[in-house]
Amino acid sequence: GAVVSQHPSWVICKSGTSVKIECRSLDFQATTMFWYRQFPKQSLMLMATSNEGSKATYEQGVEKDKFLINHASLTLSTLTVTSAHPEDSSFYICSPTPGRDEQYFGPGTRLTVT
Amino acid sequence: SQQGEEDPQALSIQEGENATMNCSYKTSINNLQWYRQNSGRGLVHLILIRSNEREKHSGRLRVTLDTSKKSSSLLITASRAADTASYFCATGLNTGGFKTIFGAGTRLFVKA
Numbered sequence: 001g002a003v004v005s006q007h008p009s010w011v012i013c014k015s016g017t018s019v020k021i022e023c024r025s026l027d028f029q030a031t032t033m034f035w036y037r038q039f040p041k042q043s044l045m046l047m048a049t050s051n052e053g054s055k056a057t058y059e060q061g062v063e064k065d066k067f068l069i070n071h072a073s074l075t076l077s078t079l080t081v082t083s084a085h086p087e088d089s090s091f092y093i094c095s096p097t098p099g100r101d102e103q104y105f106g107p108g109t110r111l112t113v114t
Numbered sequence: 115s116q117q118g119e120e121d122p123q124a125l126s127i128q129e130g131e132n133a134t135m136n137c138s139y140k141t142s143i144n145n146l147q148w149y150r151q152n153s154g155r156g157l158v159h160l161i162l163i164r165s166n167e168r169e170k171h172s173g174r175l176r177v178t179l180d181t182s183k184k185s186s187s188l189l190i191t192a193s194r195a196a197d198t199a200s201y202f203c204a205t206g207l208n209t210g211g212f213k214t215i216f217g218a219g220t221r222l223f224v225k226a
Contacts, residue, residue: 034213043202044157044216093156095214101145101164101206103214107156 003027004096006106013084013113020080021109023094029074030096034103035067038091050077084113120203120217128225133190135220137203138183145206146179147214148188150199157202160188195226 003026013019023033032051036044048069050056056069066088068080077096081088094106120137127133137146148160163170163179163186170177176189190197203217 032212036216043219044204046213046215049213091154097212101162103147103159103206105149105157105159110154 004106010110025096032097033077034095036093124221126223143205
């Protein structure tokens, strides 16, 4: 159980374009979705938390207008990086959570902005 | 900001030796989790210890939690080359909503 998929697994885009990353929990319902970002050789940094049907709560320093999060259903959440720039190149990992002691992680999406 | 600090930042040992990684955190927690990540890959959940627990075992892994010192340790016994990875502690918080914050991580290299 606890299968999480992310799509795409990697993406290269040009500076100024927008990229959408999908995260699906395939065999459970996620009441809460966390999105993390990880730069090379660094740890995961929490970007935002969203509950199904509610607006996301962003961590300090994360631009909500740049990183659009939609948690439309209990099995699907999307992160859209708008007007991407090279400094947005990173490994983005979603974490759907059915409960407070259960947290699962997607395999990650590697974004490269040229 | 990061909740947890880990030490050492990097650790290199011989196969068969034990590896100990430490994690300290700043605020009250619901639980503490340890994860492993191979280079460029996703996270693998290793073990979760709740705030009212002091020690947990899973195979070659032993995790301790000292809430009075706000610290945890992960011990890997009889290490193998395949244990080479980055290890992260993550604290489950319940302040301003439930969330999990990761420590900086320890890069472990096990030499065959």
